[in-house]
Amino acid sequence: MTDTQNQIRTGTQNDAGATVSPTKGTSGVKRGMAEMLKGGVIMDVVNAEQAKIAEDAGAVAVMALERVPADIRAQGGVSRMSDPDMIDGIIEAVSIPVMAKARIGHFAEAQVLQSLGVDYIDESEVLTPADYAHHIDKWMFTVPFVCGATNLGEALRRITEGAAMIRSKGEAGTGDVSNAVTHMRTIRAEIRRLEGLPKDELYVAAKELQAPYELVREVAEAGKLPVVLFTAGGIATPADAAMMMQLGAEGVFVGSGIFKAGNPAQRAEAIVKATTFFDDPDVVAKVSRGLGEAMVGINVDDIPQPHRLAERGW
Amino acid sequence: MGRVSDLPQIGVLALQGDVREHVAMLERAGARAVPVRRPRELADLDGIILPGGESTTMYKLARTFDMFEPLREAIRNGLPAYGTCAGMIMLADQIEGGVPGQETIGGLDVVVRRNAFGRQVDSFEADLDVEDLAVPFHALFIRAPWVEKVGQEVEVVARIASGEAVGRIVAVRQANLLATSFHPEITGDHRMHALFVGMVQSRLDAADGSPAKRK
Secondary structure, eight states: OOGGGGSOOOSSOOOTTOOOOOEESOHHHHHHHHHHHTTOEEEEESSHHHHHHHHHHTOSEEEEOSSOHHHHHHHOSOOOOOOHHHHHHHHHHOSSOEEEEEETTOHHHHHHHHHHTOSEEEEETTSOOSOSSOOOOGGGOSSOEEEEESSHHHHHHHHHTTOSEEEEOOOTTSOOTHHHHHHHHHHHHHHHHHHHSOGGGHHHHHHHHTSOHHHHHHHHHHSSOSSEEEEOSSOOSHHHHHHHHHTTOSSEEESHHHHTSSOHHHHHHHHHHHHHTTTOHHHHHHHHTTOOOOOOOOOGGGSOGGGOGGGSOO | OOOOSSSOEEEEEOSSSSHHHHHHHHHHTTOEEEEEOSGGGGTTOSEEEEOSSOHHHHHHHHHHTTOHHHHHHHHHTTOOEEEETHHHHHHEEEEESOOTTOOOOOOEEEEEETTTTOSGGGOEEEEEOBTTOSSOEEEEESSOOEEEEEOTTOEEEEEOOSSTTTTOEEEEEETTEEEESSOGGGTTOOHHHHHHHHHHHHHHHHHHTOTTSOO
């Protein structure tokens, strides 16, 4: 592995002596933003009060949305981008980055979110997809995007469309971590497989992954995605977070797991601590004590196929 | 832990943020890099980096895991430190735009404004003229702070060269402390890290009176 492979390619080249005036919205600052979130927890919040609790607990960012996945699941119906007033309220309330969700393919929702000044857009399968063929062309935006993926091919297709951060999908709103585990293990295993392939077999690997050869080669050489990889979906306890970090996640999204639990502030703090000390069971044990009721879970197996969110997106 | 090589041993505060990138850069700049999360891990260090990340999260975790006071003491006693972005905020004696109750480790006689350039859509790349570097440094600013005021002992190392924020101070040095608003660790250019390793090395040389400890 060469030294530079760990580094982000910047949008403007470092030509000797050339002075480049400030440039916004480059791949460098989009992907770099996600690098700064690493080792942290991003929490779903539905109002300013929850956002403050998340910030106080040590969240690195909050995800503003109208209903947490557990409620979307319970109430059904079409789920859309949140009300701008509600997003404004959250941006006003906290100083940490604020993310918000747009429907898959809904570029106009994304335009609105960018104009509101959110720091990251999640093109999310948790909302009802707006386009069943195309995802958003994320290169068209100054604001960076995070997208979900169940496997390496899906992750690389999203990166091709301009995603600056990937989160493995889980089954959101269930408190059942099993899908998050499956998808993280799948992505990591596919990366390891690429690393072991001789160069001349990467062409067919790219075809099988349905991803561009250049990206496939980059992953094979670096042994990692060219963007940050978080985990999401079904994480409800400090031990869930610690397990996902040990499986190779670089950080954690927690949705319904915090504010659907008995004591949100304490649980939020515990998950933050367990994410930092994911490899120290003594710390994870200590923070897991006395948290009260975890969210009531749903087994993914009990959810009929058409209602599984992780299967949205392709 | 003990010493395993003659290279200067530099810690990277590993509570949250882009720790791995700093470790890689330090190694390229000729240091041995060790992620540190616990007070006892500070003992064998010749220097420390406070990485980029979320300053409120780092502050919170440093407090909870009893790193805050030991770090403050080590830096007060002369441990060289380099802070990037959130790390610059942590090293500032005073901050503006922090959350209520957010404390800093301090040491740099500066006032730093958090998220000074704006939100993520205002994040940018630009070339900077940096003191001691012959060729401009291509810098990434991500929801970056700037230095609002500097004390007499503080040397300004770089300012924004053009655009709306022209003239803003984005790199400073004071005795054993270095801080930048930007993130050299993610650009593939290890010259800022080499500057810091140089600061660490000259302190080591001065301490044991043998400039030939390593080269």
